[in-house]
Amino acid sequence: MLYSSMLGKTKKEAPKDEESISAQLLLRGGFIQKEIAGVYTFLPLGYKVLQKIIQIIREEMNAIGGQEMLLGSLQGKDIWETSKRWGDEEVDVWFKTKLKNGTELGLAFSHEEPLVNVLSKEIKSHRDLPLYAYQFQNKFRNELRAKGGLLRTREFIMKDMYSFDKSEADFEIFYEKAKQAYIKVFNRVGIGEKTYLTFASGGSFSKFSHEFQTVCSAGEDTIYVSKEKNLAVNKEVFTDEVLQELGLDKKSLEEVKAVEVGNIFPLKTKFSDAGNLKFSDKNGEEQKVIMGCYGIGPSRLMATVIELYHDNNGMVWPENIAPFQIHLVGLNLEDETTNKYAYEIYNKLLEAKVDVLFDNRVDASAGQKFADADLIGIPTRVVVSKKLGQDLEVKKRGEESSKQLDMRGFLGLFK
Amino acid sequence: MLYSSMLGKTKKEAPKDEESISAQLLLRGGFIQKEIAGVYTFLPLGYKVLQKIIQIIREEMNAIGGQEMLLGSLQGKDIWETSKRWGDEEVDVWFKTKLKNGTELGLAFSHEEPLVNVLSKEIKSHRDLPLYAYQFQNKFRNELRAKGGLLRTREFIMKDMYSFDKSEADFEIFYEKAKQAYIKVFNRVGIGEKTYLTFASGGSFSKFSHEFQTVCSAGEDTIYVSKEKNLAVNKEVFTDEVLQELGLDKKSLEEVKAVEVGNIFPLKTKFSDAGNLKFSDKNGEEQKVIMGCYGIGPSRLMATVIELYHDNNGMVWPENIAPFQIHLVGLNLEDETTNKYAYEIYNKLLEAKVDVLFDNRVDASAGQKFADADLIGIPTRVVVSKKLGQDLEVKKRGEESSKQLDMRGFLGLFK
Structure with a gap:
């Protein structure tokens, strides 16, 4: 893509009025725009990141x-x-x-109720189960206050999966699989190390739900982390009784702020009862369908990544979800030889199927271009300039040192 | 995918209460379900078709x-x-x-107004133009009556593109490109031959808009087709004056019903004026941005394809947007040898990255399986049975004749 x-x-x-650092950086970087409070436009840069996160979640589901x-x-x-x-x-x-x-x-x-309604027309016998259905669909939530940028919005794409099993035992097996799939998602997105499986309230129909909480000062939740056991407890269920049940020593726990990036929830028969979703077992007897639900908000995930990965100059995208792999900065493009060489590099990268953003502006200074590259936060910056001649300066975002390579050496990185 | x-x-x-043949077939085939009047669920089969159509449109945009x-x-x-x-x-x-x-x-x-609002923060000078932005986003329309299944719904994903150009001349060039891109979309989806570029009302700010109308008895629109000139006129602008302008002879035109599968529209400065979207030209003088818009509803397209391609037994999907390439029908699966062989074929197809639906049910009759395969309409049906032994019966949907191949010959088709 040509930056121009x-x-x-x-x-x-x-x-x-934007309080969170992620919203400020995404707005300044040209990734999003605010339409109304709690509703954001994803511009092409932001939409690319969102789609990469969605694809990772899709693969794991x-x-x-x-x-x-x-x-x-x-x-x-x-x-x-x-369902009241x-x-x-x-x-x-x-x-x-x-x-x-x-x-x-x-x-x-x-979407519990409409999906149960749909499945009541699809599930008759034990042969129709299990079923695991998911979607990426807009959710609308009339929040009293929408702040924190993409961390809490009134409209957002959610990945919601729902499981339908024949028995508690089958459900437990799938629930554990889903838990592992969620851990894979957070690892691939780059926030695995800071994200804890967290015991939280299960509402009226289950003792616990499991949240995935990412430790982050912008978070709205307070959790108590056990680094040793690699899990946490949400403040809402932080009682001596719960700690004892989980075998946690109060003194070993650290109180931190965190963002809930995912939530998995045993629903048992709450919604299948309400929607009269049953199946006949091998003996022809009617049985209840056991449900679970599993949610991730890709845009909240995107904001959380930025809350964790930024510096004073801008965003620092993890490789897997960066909008582009390479930020090619062309300097001295008014010079014909340099200009030609810069476009040659750009075209070779496109040929090699490298996702590249090429800052080809002739009316922006070197300082402006470097500042923009830092702000946008693409993992690798590559400079072409008159001074460098046939060489390229390659620098990782977030690192100080750079190296000089010739074209062959540089393109060899993508073989 | 295992059908079971x-x-x-x-x-x-x-x-x-479903009147249109496309809705009836999509509902019976397990592609969609109706939630409320004008709102449909896309089940996995239907969602796969929708995503294939979306991807074709995305590539052309x-x-x-x-x-x-x-x-x-x-x-x-x-x-x-x-904008009133x-x-x-x-x-x-x-x-x-x-x-x-x-x-x-x-x-x-x-989405004209919100996009103009977004772009008013992005467009300052002639260097920021042109811009061609598009999205696949839900549209909500409070239709008085929603009937015809996916042909007219109250909620649907729309591909809407908007063009922003510096001059009428630049706009005209892009408008023509968009027209060609639309023709490519309809060709790739399989309805190109029945789809006519149709002159329709341009509303208050332009003489004509251009609709893409697919000739089809389920259509709500009446158009007059010139097969010779490969274009049509919508009844709403069917006057002697218009015919003369377009050089059409009234007697040579055929009146038919049609579905509007796409619409491209010169907006001129209607929305850029309302949203105060201007740019400064090379001389620093303020100029108006010239806009156009370009819409396609992928789900209406899906229904239109079925209106055109079905027979008494069910749907007949064009290759490019079929939910699967191969419908593998396993008969006599209670027989161990046949069962093993059917799964072997299935796994070899998966290895060869062939998109295959395998009817692996042991509790359905051959008649039921053939009827379902016809209803679902996947382009190629492949039968494994005890009688066929190591051979496979390969039949195209919509054709009577089949041929027998051995495994090697069959898998060779996908090399």
Whole structure:
């Protein structure tokens, strides 16, 4: 991509009302724009990162037998009344709207009820189970306050998976697989080391749910981390009884702020009961379907990565989710030889299928270009200039030292 | 994919209230389910088709310089009031909702205003143009009646592209490129021959827009087709004056029903004026940005393909967008040798990266399996059975004749 023709350039300043460092950097870097409070545009740079995160999650969900599908955002009242989640007193984040004839509709904040409704037409016998369905679909949440940029928004793409099993035992096996798949996602995205499986409230139908909490000062949650056991406890269930059950010594725990980047939840039969989702077993007897749900918000993940990986000059993207692999900086492009050489390098990289952003501006100074490269945070910066001649200066973002390579040596890196 | 564990099986009957043949077949085939009137679930089979169509469109948009991004669904009032499209008397398909504090929001039925607003922060000078931005994002339209299955829904993913050019001349060049890209999309999806570039109303700011209309009895539009000139005129602009302008002889035209599968539209400066989107030219003088918009609904396209390609037994998917390439039907799977051989073929196809659906049910009859294969409409059906022994029966959907191949001959087709 030529930087000169890319939609979304760097900005000198972020809007003053953005509190989180991730939002400030993403806005300044030209990755996102704010539309209204809690609703953001993903510009091409930001959309590329989002798609890379989505693809990682998709691969890990497919690897454990997940089947991708898509449910609607517009929701009818009936099925949500059955589960007692239609009323604003029961769920305080609904956005509601109406059809022309006055029929009330809601905008899905989650999708348990509609999926149970869909599956009630698909599941008859034990042969139809298990099923593991997931989607990447917009969620709408009427948050009282939306701040923290992409960490908490009113509209966001969520990966929500739901499991449908024949028995508690089968459910437990899948739940453990999902847990491992989540750990893989966080490792691949680059935040594995700072992310803890965290015991949290299971609500009214299960003792615990499991959150994946990433230690980070911008986090809204308080958790107690046991580094030794590689797990944590959310403040909401931080009692002596729970610590004893988990075999944790209060003194060994560290209180930290954290961002909830994922949540997996045993639902047992709460929604299958409400939606009358049953199956006949081998003996022809009716049995209840055991459910679980598994959520990750790719855009929150994106913001969390930036909260962890940035310095005073800008973002520092992990390789796996960087918008581009190479930031090619062309200096002295008014010089014909240098200009020609810079475009030659760019075209060779494209031929080698390297994802490259080429700062080909002739009207920006070297200082501006270096500052922009640091702000955007692509893992490898490569400079072409008159002084360097046929050589290239290659530098990793976040490292001080650089090395000089000739074209052959540089392109050899991508063989 | 093993059919036994796939979410979304065939059904004996479609709901009685579905009028269109595409909706009936997609529902019976296990591709979609209806949630509420005008809102459908895409089950894995349907989602696969949708994603293939989306990928084709994405490739063609990228090929003409489109940059993918994502705007929000939740829309603030201000920018839509400026363009006079906020009121229900001006736009009759709005879904409106509210924040907790009472602030009114709308659900985007289109995205001109928010994109102009985004770009007003990105476009300053002639060096920032042209820009061609597109997205695949949900659109919400409060249709009075939603019928025809996926042909007209209240919520659907739309590919909407918007062009921003420095001059009318530049715009015209891009508009022609977009037209060609649309033709490529319809050719690749398999409906090119039945799809006509159609002159339609340009609204208040342009003489014509261009629709792509696919001749089809389920269509809501009436168009007049000139086969000779390979174009058509929408009834809404079917006047002697227009015919004369287009050099068409009334007698040579055929009146037909058609589905509008795409629409490209010169917007001129309507929205850039309203959103105050300007740029400074080479002389530092302020100029207006010239816009166009370009829409395709992938799910309507999917339904249109089925309206054209089906027979009494079910759907007949074109190769490029079929959910799978091969429908492997295993018969007599209770026989150990046949069972082992069928799974061997299945695994070899997976190894060869062939997208295969394997009907591995032991509790379904041969008749049921053949009927399901016809209904689902995957291009190539391959049978393994006890009688065939080491041979395979290979048959194209929609053709009567089949041929017998041994494993080596069959797998050789995918080398």
